[in-house]
Amino acid sequence: DVGPEGERTRGSRGADARGGAKGAPKKPGRPQGGGGRGGQGGGARRGEAGFGSPSRPREFDARIEERVRDRYADKPVIRTPKTFPGAEQEGxxxxxxxxxxxxxxxxxxxxxxxxxxxxxxxxxxxxxxxxxxxxxxxxxxxxxVATQSYLFFALNKPVGVVSTMEDPDGRQCLGDYVTNRETRLFHVGRLDTETEGVILLTNHGELAHRLTHPKYGVKKTYVAAITGPLPRDIGKRLKDGIELEDGWARADHFRVIDQVGKNYLVEVTLHEGRKHIVRRMLAEAGFPVEKLVRTAFGPIELGDQKSGWLRRLTNTEVGMLMREVGL
Structure with missing residues (x-):
């Protein structure tokens, strides 16, 4: 703005800033000019500094903050519960x-x-x-109850499959049956390459450890094909113990389940897990094994599961396994 009206406009704005909003009466004792740089500039600076209050040095503010921290340093921090709408709840x-x-x-x-x-x-x-x-x-x-974070499977391992998840020699192994799994699985114990039957796979380390530890005595059941004739006391002899090169081995249970001439199918249950334990016991007793199938691992039975099939254990089966080892 130029001319007399523009000057009057600027003058009224300066008066408003010095005297109060919208032309309110001037407060007595307040300077009109605000310093040696003109009324307009002085008024603007006072407004920015907090209506004319003098600025404090930063060292003074720092000392005040330090005193406040010291005053409340030893007091317990009260954390109020998250009860407001939309608050995250654990679990x-x-x-x-x-x-x-x-x-x-x-x-x-x-x-x-x-x-x-x-x-x-x-x-x-x-x-x-x-x-x-x-x-x-x-x-x-x-x-x-098994949660989603753990996986439990039963595989009917075929003959000729190595009981490892990977094989550097390129032989068929357990890992070939569990591809495309998000979580790394490992096998619970082992089965001989020429032995077929149920073997468990899981990612639950503590359960796998207890299932294979002799302390918990988890029983495994095998069906073996042997050639007779069998003496009457063969079951008692196996239960009393067979002396092997690495110590005595005892069966928990023995029975004949089928016979055709001199060909027998016998069931052997034991809680030991030494290498080739069933084959060595029967061979030492005078009856080499022609075929061996593990039909049960603890409460998990093979049933009618086909060779090479993998199935997920039910929650009831998982619960029975965990109860077997005290989990």
Whole structure:
């Protein structure tokens, strides 16, 4: 703006800034000019500095902050619970975990909770909506429920397959039957190359360790084809113990399940896991094994599972395995 009207406009703006908003009366005692640089500039600087309050040195503010920190240093920090809408809650709803683990629909899992059949970390849960963490132990009717983080499989290993997940010599191995798995699996114990039958695969390290440790005495059942005739006391002899080069070996159970002439199918159950243990025991007793099949590993039975087929264990079977070894 130029001319007299522009000058009056600038003058009124300066007066408003010095005297109050929208032409309010001037406060007595307040300077009109605001320093030696003109009324306009002085007023603007005072507004920026906090209506004329003098600025404090940074060292003074730093000392104040230090005193405040020292004053509240020893006081406990109070953390209020996250109750506001949208706050994250730890864990996952119990009925959702049960449903994902294959225990039924969510409504069916809620009924399990209502019937007091579910326990978490040894305590029975009856309230809906309880949240659980991955480390929590969940049981239904006393059997541990397998969560999604662990995988459990049973393979009917064919003859000629090596009991390793990889083979540097290029031979057929267990890993050939579990390709395209997101989690690395490992086998529980071993089976001889010429022995077929059930072998377990999992990524649960503690369970695999206990299933193969002699302390827990998990029984394995084998069916062997041998040539007779068999003496009457063969079962008693195997139960009393057969002396091998690496010590005595004893069967927990023995029975004849079929006979055609001199050809016998016998069932041997034992809890030891030494190399070629069944073959060596029967050979030492005078009956070399022609064919050997492991039909059960603890509570997991081979049943009608075809050779080379891999199946996922049910939650009931996993619970039985864990109960077998105290998990």
């Amino acid at each position: 996952e709803r119990l009925q959702k975990v049960l449903a994902r683990a294959g225990m039924g629909s969510r409504r069916a899992c809620e009924e399990l909770i209502e019937q007091a059949r579910v326990e978490v970390n040894g305590e029975i849960v009856t309230e809906q909506g309880k949240r659980v963490l991955p480390k929590d132990e969940i049981k239904v009717d006393g059997l541990t």
